[in-house]
Amino acid sequence: MPRKITIVMYHFVRDLKHSRYPEIKGLELQDFVGQVGYMRAHYTPITMEELIHAAHTKGYELPPKALLLTFDDGYIDHFTNVFPVLDRYGIQGCFFPPAKAITKHLVLDVNKIHFVLASVNDTTRIIQTIFSDIRENQSGYSLDRPESYYEKLAVAGRYDTADVVFIKRILQKGLPEELRARMVDKLFAEFVTGDEAAFARELYMDVEQLECMRRNGMFIGSHGYDHYWLDSLSKEEQEREIDLSLKFLGGIGCDLENWVMCYPYGGYNDSLLSILDMRGCRIGLSVSVGIADMERENPLALSRIDTNDLPKRSDAQPNEWTRKIMV
Ligand SMILES: [Zn+2]
Structure with a gap:
């Protein structure tokens, strides 16, 4: 009974070689396009809405080799480079912008x-x-x-x-x-x-771009307000972080009954999980490396893999390792 899903995590996706900062750690745009080709050949992309439904419906089966793409930190790359590729193939991307950096034009x-x-x-x-x-x-x-x-x-x-x-x-x-x-x-x-x-205006998406992606079927979720290690904050500070980020998501028209949390740096603790539970958060994404398994994992702490864990060419054949993680 397939209740597993490969959730892939991305940060920068850009034409690094020709950019002002070729040393930045990120994924070359052409490698992203190649990786999407590989995924289309070997995986079944699903939407966050389906994952939410699956996580909260006992026995709901996901398609075999289910896949979800997640993009952290609200970079302009996601609007300019990622969105057109995903839109062309009808694949949903899930984007997690840090609210304060976007609204106040500050650099994390x-x-x-x-x-x-x-x-x-x-x-x-x-x-x-x-x-x-x-x-x-x-x-x-x-x-x-x-x-x-x-x-x-x-x-x-x-x-x-x-x-x-x-x-x-x-x-x-x-x-x-x-x-x-x-x-x-x-x-x-x-x-x-x-x-x-x-610099912040060049680095991150703005509210209109996020709205545009949401209107076109992309999913936008919470990545906190200040991009703190949420597990290092007091309960009151955690509540403030979550509430400000929800206000931001509400402002771009997201469904606050079915929202998703992506922990900055993967940091969470019991106090945060109880706040998320009270606010009706449906899914939480961690940075623990692995294939998410709805039978074994808390829906508020699902594992992800990094883009570097998957091939970057559409004609690549799964090797021993990639076959092992293809479920
Ligand atoms: Zn982040």
Whole structure:
């Protein structure tokens, strides 16, 4: 009885090679087009509305090899590059814009860090700035020596060097919030641009574009208001985040009886889940890697896979790994 679904997660989808920031981590547009071809050959795309129905209807069977495409962070790429491709093939995409970045024309901290990294070839320049900021604020915030943060946090990851992992971790979570935010702003102004609002307008979709996609059958869901790690907030702050994001979704005409939450950074906890339950959230999307299974998983914490886990050519044949994850 098929109750499993492959939910694919995307972020940037653009012609990276010819863009101003070819170093940005994302999917080349031609690879996206190839991947959609592969998916059309080997999967059955469904809609979020069907997934909501399946998650809340015992015994409801999804088609074999069911597939859903999700796009986080509200990038302009999704309107300009993704939407026309999906529209051409009648495939629904599910889009999760961070409300505040869209409405206030602010750049998410996580994006500021991306673009700082993409603008500076030599990561030691960024690390020097971070080290000197930590030293300057060492007594004020009772911080450790910069070297000890480096030793703790600089561990090479699956996709990143040790330096890049250090920069991301120290700027995302490793320091007191106020200092961390100030350091990110300073680096962004120094290495990327002093005009954050103009940059935000180029980086993200606007409300009209989101409305247009919704009218044309795409699904728009919540990605929070401020793009916080929601599991690090108090219950009151979590409620505020959710309510502001729902107000935003209401403004673009989304169905607030059947809404979906996509957790920024995959962060959620029991307190958040009970708030979502009370507000009538139907589906929650995590970043835990796997094929979502409605028999085993909480509908408010479904697994996803990354675009890099699937082939990027329409004529690719499933290999051992892709066959294993094709259910
Ligand atoms: Zn996000």
